[in-house]
Amino acid sequence: MSNSPIGIFDSGVGGTSIWREIHKRLPSEHTIYLADSKNAPYGPKGKEKIIDLSVKNTELLLKKGCKMIVVACNTATTNAIRHLRKNYDVPFIGIEPAIKPAALQTKSGTIGILATKGTLSSELFHKTSDLYANGVQIIEQVGEGLVPLIENGKIESPEMEKLLKLYLTPMLHANIDYLVLGCSHYPYLIPKLQSFLPKHVKIIDSGIAVARQTEAILAKHDLSTQEETRGNCIFYSNGNPEILQHILKHDFSVEALDF
Structure with missing residues (x-):
């Protein structure tokens, strides 16, 4: 074997x-x-x-x-x-989303997680959050529409720009310093995400x-x-x-x- x-x-x-x-x-x-x-x-x-x-x-x-x-x-x-x-x-x-390293390393006390609805609503996600992110504010965002755009080769599309801006703006207002990617599709968006995020915000995937x-x-x-x-x-x-x-x-x- x-x-x-x-x-x-x-x-x-x-x-x-x-x-x-x-x-x-x-x-x-x-x-x-x-x-x-x-x-x-x-x-x-x-x-x-x-x-x-x-x-x-x-x-x-x-x-x-x-x-x-x-x-x-x-x-x-x-x-x-x-x-x-x-x-x-x-x-x-x-x-699963890399909540632990983000929660341990955050200096602002607030981290963002961009994930699918299925992940954010799951029992395992909530157990992990409760275990490692006690005292840390997590700004959760369902990345609705992102996977179909990636699957259809539209990473550089205006639709992608619009959705990322919509999803990241509340996180930035909340002063996140880590963004956790909770979907294996999302690492292909890292260059786009970096163009929206300030340099001090670190991106973590699994x-x-x-x-x-x-x-x-x-x-x-x-x-x-x-x-x-x-x-x-x-x-x-x-x-x-x-x-x-x-x-x-x-x-x-x-x-x-x-x-």
Whole structure:
């Protein structure tokens, strides 16, 4: 099993921000990435639907021989990962907003979080907030409309500019000094976000932490690859593969797959 691939899924192309960090840290590991763009975004969907989609993605990755599953979607993690861990024998790595480092490092006492509705309304998010952000003011903002624009290749569009300004303005009025990105799609907005935010506001996402955790769990279960050559990376999309191809540049190819 140690030379089998790591499976990664997201509600579209955003989870490639997590895949990049994993591939950078573990370049010899084989990976299979599923972009469930047909069902993006997961955020507005109910918990049962999110679990159903996560089960579908997991079973497809297991059929392809994956030794571990990375749920590279905040909404799927917060709503479905407990169910997945209970029902499947492989290790699962989840992704949740990096509230802890922001809460520990804030000097203004106020942090912002930009996330999907599914993440912000989840039990896991509230538990994490209560545990690490006691005494810190959190300005929560649902990033409604951001994922569809990213999925349709409209990061530089006027619609994106309008939404980001709308969502960030209340946070700046509240004097945030950290902005936590609570969706794996959002790291692709970092250049746009930086153009709106003052230089002292730091942006935090979860990619590096997830890559570290992936490495640790592989070692713990004796699943780290024994190969020393560069890993094979396979990408599937059930939406428009050209969007994922554009994000990956020409380094990797994307296969259309109906799932």
